[in-house]
Amino acid sequence: MSALLQIKDLQVQFQTIEGTVHAVNGISYDLDKGQTLGIVGESGCGKSVSVLSVMGLIPEPPGEITKGEVIYRGKDLLKMDKKEIRKIRGKEIAMVFQDPMTSLNPVLTIGRQLSEAQILHLKISKEEATSRSIELLNIVGIPKPEERLGEYPHQFSGGMRQRVMIAMALSCQPSILIADEPTTALDVTIQAQIVELTKKLRDQMDMAVIWITHDLAVIAELADRIIVMYAGFIVEETDIFQLFENPLHPYTLSLLKSIPRVDKRIDERLATISGYPPNNLIMPPGCSFAPRCSHHIDRCWVEVPKLKNVGSNHQIACWVDVTTGKEL
């Protein structure tokens, strides 16, 4: 079975006054039908940029997709013109953004915003769109949907707004839902609601999900596969259980050690990753993580490690075997 979405060697750069920002540096991954893929990384690691390019949402200039292909159902999305991609964006691939406050239009009613995509993509009447919108709000758990359709975004709480965003994304029954830090701005109790809702809808609609987050704990709840990104590179990719049981990239390893857990008490100091995340303006000749890595060897400074297999279904981009400290 071929993948639903294939990203091949994607490279994205931004031209700024300070120089070229290497946001995404040649990453490749597949997404299968019905699969949930988690992309984890810190701010600036390229996780959002990589999916914005899929949607054709990179502002050009300053951004530029310098290399790569995004194959969806056999077609390269990057080669499509604006008209073609509009038929896919919002219909077959839909997106939920981090901040539900800024991604809804404050001067239009929720009902209007919900029906917009449906009228456009499904070619249905306004009345039909309204009745579908009521059903959608019901599905995402908004009480009294008939009344709330006429309300404006400011009349909704943060969690409710994110539900509206999800309803909007689902309105045309997409085959892929991209969620870019959808719960980062929300409280934990509301985050739990949104995670449960996404799981339920994903299973009912057999939808593939790309869930972008910086929070390893959230992704543990719902992903099948996981990609860890650092400085625009994929550093580790494997299935979710493998990643937490047997992380092999030094970055993933130290990240997992540095986060405290609510179910366990840690009495000693937390493990830390020294230094600060890179700025992506300068491309070092070697591994971007080397300056912060406690396992580095000479080769790490001179040559960029390629993603390679280290087990069935497990890839890392690293020169070192962390279990022995020797070169892989």
Next chain:
Amino acid sequence: MNDRQVLVQVKELKKYFPITQGILFQREVGAVKAVDEISFDIYKGETLGLVGESGCGKTTTGRTILQLYRPTSGNILFDNVELVTASSKKLRNMRKRMQMIFQDPYASLNSRWTVSRIVSEPLRVHNLHSGEDRTKRVEELLDMVSISAQCLNRYPHEFSGGQRQRIGIARALASEPEFIVCDEPISALDVSIQAQVVNLLEELQDHLGLTYLFIAHDLSMVRHICNRVAVMYLGVLVELTDRDELFSNPLHPYTKALLSAVPIPDPKITRSRKRVVLEGDPPSPANPPAGCRFHPRCPIATEQCKREVPEWRELKPRHWVACWKA
């Protein structure tokens, strides 16, 4: 900590923010009851965690303790000195001893000031050290937070979020305070930087004998750093006890729900546990529900909960809770 000395006493603290209407002649039409009668003590040398959802009044509590907001009513005793009625001169003297670290390291440093000016401001305000001594003190402070003294004349925009938070910490330490309110000091930072800053706060506490009020919504971090934890909901305290007791034996249904909502970074555990998912959002603090404020979302609420405000009681030694059913 057997011989526990109280450093800060909060007694029946209330902070209401007026809601006004009218253009020229503003009249009060109501109040947001951000903090509605809470009482607790903070012991010398401890880290007390204050947790709750956004809008529950935890930041307001922290700021009111430091008198950045004047309380609507209630008392705050710092080392047995009443702050609420203190004269401004006396208050200024007390302020030396209590400081704050803010959530957003991008908004809490003046972008037009150099690091040296930012960190030395508390020294200027309180007339501490002068001339060469002051520069030395600033260098010493930056050294404590691992910022190189070469950065003295740089501006905040030249630093990353984690470094800025360190500068904010150095500023808070300048006047040699005993008590620091840490208002979500790590929630704006990257995951790999959070542990660095938390460890720094712990080290400083060990060396300088600091007392922290640690305001946070990340319960995993609270479990790591705090000795005791207070849980707030809609302006009131619902539970307060020692760290281990709270996490292993929570008594209030809200605490239970909050704990079960926190994701665990382990797919096997997190997918197999049973979860209490709370319905809906917290109500508005301008018009809180009658009786127990949590009753509309509580899975075990009874008629009594709808009518009567639950008493804040010490159900077990050192375990306080406000719930009729606990």
